[in-house]
Amino acid sequence: MPEPVSRRAFPGRLLACALVIGGWAQPALAEEPSPFEKLAGRWVGEGRFGVRNGNTEAVKCRVNYILAGDGRELKQTIRCASAGGNVEIQSVVTHIDGTISGTWKELVRDMSGEVRGTVTPRGFRVAVTGETLKGNMDIILVNAKQVIEIQFMESNLIGLTLILEKG
Numbered sequence: 001m002p003e004p005v006s007r008r009a010f011p012g013r014l015l016a017c018a019l020v021i022g023g024w025a026q027p028a029l030a031e032e033p034s035p036f037e038k039l040a041g042r043w044v045g046e047g048r049f050g051v052r053n054g055n056t057e058a059v060k061c062r063v064n065y066i067l068a069g070d071g072r073e074l075k076q077t078i079r080c081a082s083a084g085g086n087v088e089i090q091s092v093v094t095h096i097d098g099t100i101s102g103t104w105k106e107l108v109r110d111m112s113g114e115v116r117g118t119v120t121p122r123g124f125r126v127a128v129t130g131e132t133l134k135g136n137m138d139i140i141l142v143n144a145k146q147v148i149e150i151q152f153m154e155s156n157l158i159g160l161t162l163i164l165e166k167g
Contacts, residue, residue, distance in 0.1 A: 034071030035095055035119045039139070041065060043146055045164035049082055052156045057082040061162050063148070072096065078148070080160070087160060089150075091115060093126075104128045104137075111155070 043063040050056040061080035068075065078089040086108055093102030098119050105112040113130025115137075123140040134154050140147040148162040 034067065036065070036067055036071055036074040038141055039065040039074065039146070040067050041166055043164035044167045045162055047160065047162035049080065049087060049160050050158035052158060055084070057084050059087065061164070063164055069094070095119065100124060100126055
């Protein structure tokens with residue numbers, strides 16, 4: 001015949017049952033860090049800017065990244081200056097399950113489009129498509145440096161290549 005449960009033992013057994021049934025005894029699953037975390041902050045550097053007429057110019061640039069939405073959203077601003085003019089790009093992208101999507105604008109030349117791409121082992125690769133814009137952008141992180149490469153198609157611009165450091 002089973003022994004009766006004492007009044008003192010009952011609360012302890014009730015708590016143990018609640019922990020097991022409620023799943024509290026299971027280890028918590030750690031969330032994967034956002035692939036955008038390494039970009040957050042201000043980056044500075046230089047590079048080359050090319051246009052279809054054959055000219056390429058040296059540029060000095062600063063890039064800012066702001067994380068939002070629990071690290072799933074990234075706001076990027078690229079500002080570059082050269083002897084022949086400026087480049088200013090703003091993008092807002094979201095990361096869900098390895099896929100990146102959002103918007104991209106080049107403010108000086110009034111070009112804009114939608115961003116679609118993926119997270120890569122070394123950074124990000126996206127395509128930008130709009131009414132007046134078609135291009136690709138790669139962001140590669142190597143140690144403490146970042147390389148941004150943008151190739152424009154069907155435009156008077158050829159591309160922009162930057163090498164940046166945090167600062």
